[in-house]
Amino acid sequence: MIRRILPLVAGLLWASSAFAADVSLLNVSYDPTRELYVDFNKAFAAAYQKETGKSVEIKQSHGGSGSQARAVIDGLQADVVTLALAYDIDAVAGKGLVATDWQKRLPLNASPYTSTIVFLVRKGNPKGIKDWDDLIKSGVSVITPNPKTSGGARWNYLAAWGYALKKYGSADKAKKFVADLYQNVPVLDTGARGSTVTFVERGVGDVLLAWENEAFLAQREFGKDKFEIVAPPQSILAEPPVAVVDAVADKKGTRAVAEAYLKYWYTREGQEIAARNSYRPRDPEIAREYEKSFAKVELFTIDDVFGGWTKAQKEHFAEGGIFDQIYKN
């Protein structure tokens, strides 16, 4: 049987490799961006072919942001990384695979699209959830993933903290607020998509803390008659960054394409693709065009409130950090 299968398999493999493009890039990204990058890759490949006459194929790999960074560190041959938060790319840079000044090499903190954290509630909003304060009421069940493993979960946590810090004015009170919030969390999934599945399909919880783009996607998939998006008056500006993996791109000789690929995000076409996929565009003109698609939210940044990712990571999510302290009690 094996003797018969082997030539067959070899034939199929040969057939599939016969269509190889001139250049091939691997983009290692996080969970919810698959649809975004399917669109973006198609547009970039067309634009690149038009400009240079060369065909380019972009392969995608998706997973939890932290574990994707780990895979690149362990040798996954990514030409570019497009992860959920700067800290994960810093981790890759820490191993010498990306230059440490990576976030200055592209405009706007190397984050060509942004998002924020919103609430997804069941139709009719039966618990009347309007703002962060409603999340700590007794009897409200909140779904959010584990900040130890999920990038999205860390944005959720920091958004809640930032809100409480502004409203109540001290770190102690913010800690109390976030602790109360996690009291209402019945289950911590490992990733953002896992939490969405828990909320949407398994029907657990009253409110899901989610990436704005993820909330829109769930609504598109399951219908507006089942879920409503509630945008709190204040939330965090989530900046998912992108970077060329220098070590890999230089070895494979793909640096020029990889750089062109990321720069394409900053073009009009790139920004429109982001907006169409419910990521907030950064180009002011495009942002105005899509103004109606996104709720008005007052956004604070991680640099302003937490002094950057490295500091936030160390204080809140490291072993024995604030999250460990509040989640134990």
Added chain:
Amino acid sequence: MSMQSGLVSSTSQLRAYAPTTDVSVAAPAPLLEVARAQPVTAPRNLRTEPGPIRFIIIALAIIFLSVFVVLPLVVVFASAFSKGIMAYFAALAEPEAMAAIKLTLLIAAISVTLNLVFGVIAAWAISKFEFTGKTFLITLIDLPFSVSPVISGLVFVLLFGAQGFFGTWLQAHNVHILFAVPGIALATIFVTFPFVARALIPLMQEQGTQEEEAAISLGASGLQTFFRVTLPNIKWGLLYGVLLCNARAMGEFGAVSVVSGHIRGETNTMPLLVEILYNEYQFVASFAIASLLAMLALITLVVKTILERRLDEAEVSDGD
């Protein structure tokens, strides 16, 4: 799917340790209790049980099987065809699905071939020769059964990852093992290597060495002895081991997930793609792939039953 492979592997273990007993997987516990309730001197014939008890036992077994085996299978196929037969085949014809099917077949072909060779050699060494450290070798062969698949995958990350033991050398020479076909094959070989050896060892031990000794004393060479005497004797057991090895190789999730890198259309095997598609709300596509794995499990069960019958027949004719 994990339930499927779990079932296959647990029966195989039973099978490997007790090749001649027909163990009922569904309801061993009630059977045992009934046997114990009998006076020691009474013949162990279940037919002497009163009718209602027999009925209850059979009903329990059928309910158990329906809930844990038949129902999930029905759900898989119902979901796969929920949007019609066209959607089903369209999902399977997707380039990512085709790539996953190809990769899974390739990995199964590599790991089954290598484990076939390794399994025969190991079983041969253990059953036909006496040497120190034999028990240790048997324990080592069993190791993958007792190690969590995730750990099996991580071992290869620690060995071949860029930060791992051979990492620097591999990077310098541009050899890709992890996050490529070789890594997936290695992890699969690791988790499946007990199957062939475990199916052969009891069989070969039982058969002893007389026939081989006779062949050699009549002037046959070592290879001739192997192909003309040993191989015909073990062929059904060998096929049995290959079958289970193949089922596990195609169904393995944990170890492969760790070393895959999840590159779309390149390093995703079928079980990995099932999870990915499910998480992307593509339920029809996800269950379409799952249905292929379920069919593999069903075919495996049927072939396994046939092979078990052949094995028993072979043993009976040996006894004559």
